[in-house]
Amino acid sequence: MTLAAESIAVVLPAAGKSRRFGGDRKKIFSLLDDRMVWEHAVARLRERPEVGRIVIAIDPDDADLWEGVCSAPVARHRVELVAGxxxxxxxVRRALATLGEAEWIAVHDAARPLVRDEDLARLFAAAEASEAAILATPLRGTVKREGAESRIAATVDRRGLWEALTPQLFRGSLLRDAYARWRGFPVTDDAQLVERAGAAVxxxxxxxxxxxxxxxxxLAIAAALLAAERQGRASKGRASNGPASNGQPGR
Incomplete structure (x- = not known):
């Protein structure tokens, strides 16, 4: 079984201030291969037939940008905007309020431009089976806990530790219930809220x-990864169009 076409509504929180990024523009508006970071994120989601509505929660201070330089890609990708x-x-809560009774809701960082299609396919299948699933990657390096004066307090056993990624996909009713239970405690991702509501993710x-x-x-790392993706696709295309096994030119 697969999720129905346009059954997933996607929320992209994009109201952050990008204080750590620096520069004269926020990270989501920075150009990556001639497109803004947020547009890469949306475009990859829009390629999936399961994705329907896409809502971006924006910083009201950026309204002029969204209505100006961003207006063409917003229209092209059928994006809805809401004040974050x-x-x-x-x-996210404000975006959820616009989605009504959406069957499935995914939350994805607008600053993650390189999510892979095959990862989305696995995520969608896992969520359908479990009602709540997130992309994540096992920690690979040695993990240190910092103590006083930036000295190492402990080396942490990384077995069983994962770094959460996005998208994170939930049955709509599950996520709405988790947000209804939120009482102002600090939250770093949506899975945390769903966990606290008692659901398995x-x-x-x-x-x-x-x-x-x-x-x-x-941004430089993302550009290199994007170039490698493009080169990989080109190599596959050349291979598929190469000489056929009977010695005749490939078609």
Whole structure:
């Protein structure tokens, strides 16, 4: 079984201030291969037939940008805009209020431009089976806990530890209930709210290339990964169009 066409509504919180990124424009508006970071994120989701409505929760201070330079891609990708809040959790909650009784709701970082289609396919299948699933990647490096004066307090056993990625996909009723139970405690991702509401959330292995643009150097890394993706697709295309096994030119 697969999720029905346009059964997934997607929320992208994009009201952050990008304080760690620096520069004169926010990270989601930075150009990556001639398109803004947020547009890459939306375009990859829009390619999936299961995705229907896409709502971006924006910083009201950026309204002129969204209505100006962003207006063409917003229209092309059929994106809806809603005013976000000061915190991520408030931005998502405001977006949820516009979605009514959506059957499935995914939340994806607008600053993650490189989510892979095969990862989305696995996520969608896992959520259908479990009602709640997130992309994540096992921690690979040695993990240290910081103590006083930036000294190492402990080396942490990384077995069983994962870094949460997005999208995170939930049965709509499950996510709405989790947000209804929120009472102002700090929240770093949507799975945390769903966990606290008592639901089990499945981990789905996602590619570590699904990085979140946080600091300026991340943009250069994303550009290199995007170039490698493009080269890989070109190589596959050349192989498929190469000489046929009977010696005749490929078609």
């Amino acid at each position: 809040g000061d915190e991520r959790v408030e931005s 499945r981990l789905v292995v996602g590619s570590p290339t699904n990085l979140k643009i946080t600091v300026a150097d991340d």
